[in-house]
Amino acid sequence: MAICFEVSVNGGPALVAGAEDAAVLSAILSYVASPAGELEFTVGALVASSDGNREHLSWLRHQLAVGDRVAIRVIESAAAARPVERVIQNRLDAQEKEREYYDRLRRKYEPEP
Numbered sequence: 407m408a409i410c411f412e413v414s415v416n417g418g419p420a421l422v423a424g425a426e427d428a429a430v431l432s433a434i435l436s437y438v439a440s441p442a443g444e445l446e447f448t449v450g451a452l453v454a455s456s457d458g459n460r461e462h463l464s465w466l467r468h469q470l471a472v473g474d475r476v477a478i479r480v481i482e483s484a485a486a487a488r489p490v491e492r493v494i495q496n497r498l499d500a501q502e503k504e505r506e507y508y509d510r511l512r513r514k515y516e517p518e519p
Contacts, residue, residue, distance in 0.1 A: 410486050412479040413449055415468055420477075423449045423465040424486040433478050435470075445470035451489075464491040
C-alpha cells in the first residue's frame with residue numbers, strides 16, 4: 407500500500423496517482439500571470455533508485471479556467487493508475503546540469519578579479 411492522491415477536476419472521474427517507491431508525490435495548482443493567464447493542475451512523482459538515477463512520473467497535466475474545481479483526497483492504495491509519462495534522469499546527467507548551473511551562477515555573482 408502506498409500513499410496516493412485521488413484527484414478529480416470539475417467532478418469528473420477520479421484518478422488515483424501514486425507509486426509504492428515514490429520519494430515525492432505532488433499535486434500542484436499553478437497560476438502564471440502572463441498575457442494568457444496560465445492556470446494548470448499537475449500530478450506527478452519522483453522515484454529515486456539506489457544507483458542515484460531518478461524517474462519522474464506524470465499522471466495529469468490539465469489546463470484550468472476560472473471557476474474550475476479541483477478535488478484531492480489523500481488515500482492509501484495498491485492500485486494507482488499507470489502514469490501517462492515516465493522520464494528517467496541519469497545521475498551523471500543530473501550532476502553535469504547541476505555543475506553547469508553552479509558555474510553560471512558563480513560567473514554571475516562572483517566575477518573574476
